[in-house]
Amino acid sequence: AQSVTQLDSHVSVSEGTPVLLRCNYSSSYSPSLFWYVQHPNKGLQLLLKYTSAATLVKGINGFEAEFKKSETSFHLTKPSAHMSDAAEYFCVPGGSGGYQKVTFGTGTKLQVIP
């Protein structure tokens, strides 16, 4: 079964500086991986997903993530943080067994300092 570890519970960046949110995965086969974003008092929204196609995945709002098999990582990056990026981010493995029984961790809370 797939699982992920988000290495930071909180990340703080200044507006205009790069964002790096780290996610490592553990899987015995090629996984599907997702990043979701949750803004305050909102539901979760899909940012991007990797499904064994291109290893560099571009998402919404200028975010991208690179699947690195050698490092078992799927880190989320953005070149320049905006105030509106302040939110909680979840790295999530795809479901296995033909249907999704996806588990979500505690996420990484991104703070953007003006």
Added chain:
Amino acid sequence: NAGVTQTPKFQVLKTGQSMTLQCAQDMNHEYMSWYRQDPGMGLRLIHYSVGAGITDQGEVPNGYNVSRSTTEDFPLRLLSAAPSQTSVYFCASSLLGTSGNTIYFGEGSWLTVV
């Protein structure tokens, strides 16, 4: 296209009362699920369903009932509300078939039990 719709958005209950959180999706998704989100604990799966007439327990099912009489609807029932059930509840849905299917979330239901 409405996506996943949850009602009510906010609810205050007294201990011992019962209530139903409604969830409907218009994407013909086979898979639907309910999560609760508590500070510092991420999203935890309560119940899920892979189709009409089929439901199963998740990680934290106690105190909750579900049913799936149609593909579109997946209500969550609190049988006798307790303060420990104060939380934010999210309904989610997705297609089945592969692990790369996106999960779509509702906007959340904030429940307070006093």
